[in-house]
Amino acid sequence: MPSRTYDTLFTTNFEHIIPVSNNTQKFTILYTHGFCSDPWGRKPEEIKKWCLKNNIAMYRYELAGHGSDNARFEETDINIYKAQILEIIDKYIKGDIVVVGSSLGGWLSLIAAIHRPDRVKGVVGLAAAPDFTADELKYATPAQIEEMEKYGKITYPGQNITFTVTKRLIESGNDNLLLDKETIHVICPVVLIQGMKDMSVDWHKALKIADCVQTNDVTVKLLKNANHRLNEDSDIREILSALDTFL
Numbered sequence: 001m002p003s004r005t006y007d008t009l010f011t012t013n014f015e016h017i018i019p020v021s022n023n024t025q026k027f028t029i030l031y032t033h034g035f036c037s038d039p040w041g042r043k044p045e046e047i048k049k050w051c052l053k054n055n056i057a058m059y060r061y062e063l064a065g066h067g068s069d070n071a072r073f074e075e076t077d078i079n080i081y082k083a084q085i086l087e088i089i090d091k092y093i094k095g096d097i098v099v100v101g102s103s104l105g106g107w108l109s110l111i112a113a114i115h116r117p118d119r120v121k122g123v124v125g126l127a128a129a130p131d132f133t134a135d136e137l138k139y140a141t142p143a144q145i146e147e148m149e150k151y152g153k154i155t156y157p158g159q160n161i162t163f164t165v166t167k168r169l170i171e172s173g174n175d176n177l178l179l180d181k182e183t184i185h186v187i188c189p190v191v192l193i194q195g196m197k198d199m200s201v202d203w204h205k206a207l208k209i210a211d212c213v214q215t216n217d218v219t220v221k222l223l224k225n226a227n228h229r230l231n232e233d234s235d236i237r238e239i240l241s242a243l244d245t246f247l
Contacts, residue, residue: 012084013068014061015039016092017051027096027121027246028057030112032085034103035132036163038067043102043126043229046236050243059093063104074153074164077172078107078133085112089119098122098246103129103201103228106192110178110209113186122246125192126239127228128209129201131180133173136165179208189217191242195226195235219245 029051033039039060051058062069064084065076085108089097097120101109106128113120136154137145144154148167156163178184190213194206203222210218221242226235 012062012064014059015048017048017058019055019057026056027098028059028093029243030085030088030093030097030099030109031058031060032099032101032105032108033060033063033066034105034127035129036066036073037102038062040067042231043236043239046240047100047243050240054247057093059088061088074166074168077166077168078176079172081108082111082176085109086115089116093119096121098124098243100124100126100243101128102126102230104132106130107132107176107178110184110186110213111176113188113190114184117185117187121188123186123188123190124239124242125190125194125206125209126230127194127198127201128192128206130178130205130209131173132201133165133170134177137170179205179212181212183214184209184212186213187215189219189246190215191219191221191245193221193223193230193235193238193242195223195228195230197225198228200228 029047031039031044031047039062044060048058064080065073089112099109099112099120106125107130109123109125110130113123140154148154153164153166192206192209194203196203206220210220221238223235223238226232230239
């Protein structure tokens with residue numbers, strides 16, 4: 001795993017791949033991973049292979065409080081993630097960008113397209129999850145609401161990982177809600193890939209995003225047997241096919 005640091009809100013691991021021949025560089029893929037995940041799994045690895053094959057630059061990074069920085073997770077929030085992706089666009093990537101975001105990363109990709117319309121030329125949302133922080137409270141049990149009020153967070157124990165949703169995260173999410181608006185001011189082409197067996201993001205959310213974005217250049221791919229991870233061979237083929245459209 002690449003291990004580098006740069007001067008930003010949080011020190012984080014990242015990888016920046018630049019083609020040998022800059023003359024044929026068309027754009028940079030900016031990959032942002034999901035909540036409580038990291039950018040080193042199968043999806044970003046397959047995207048990296050695609051970039052190398054097609055002589056396309058790629059930038060992937062750990063969100064603050066994730067991966068090697070997970071000890072500071074509770075210090076982070078949506079506003080920090082937003083500042084982080086915008087700082088990367090402004091300081092570390094040159095030229096046009098296609099943002100590819102998984103789950104939370106899909107939310108951040110839409111935010112990047114809104115705030116940097118001159119730089120972001122395409123969005124690929126992989127089980128994109130804008131406004132998921134609002135959903136957490138909507139479906140929380142009375143006991144979980146009480147836990148949030150008492151401790152400032154809700155903990156969801158699992159078999160392999162324990163998820164924590166902090167009050168800070170939810171409040172900052174409220175600052176960045178998209179689907180409560182009639183129009184999301186994204187003007188670039190958007191491709192949304194969504195599994196219909198996703199237990200984390202309702203597949204109808206992809207249709208809602210498509211309806212709200214300002215651009216008319218929107219493609220929604222509903223994968224009947226895919227889950228939230230979008231990690232199967234057939235899912236990867238759909239993701240790479242979406243990237244092909246930007247070539």
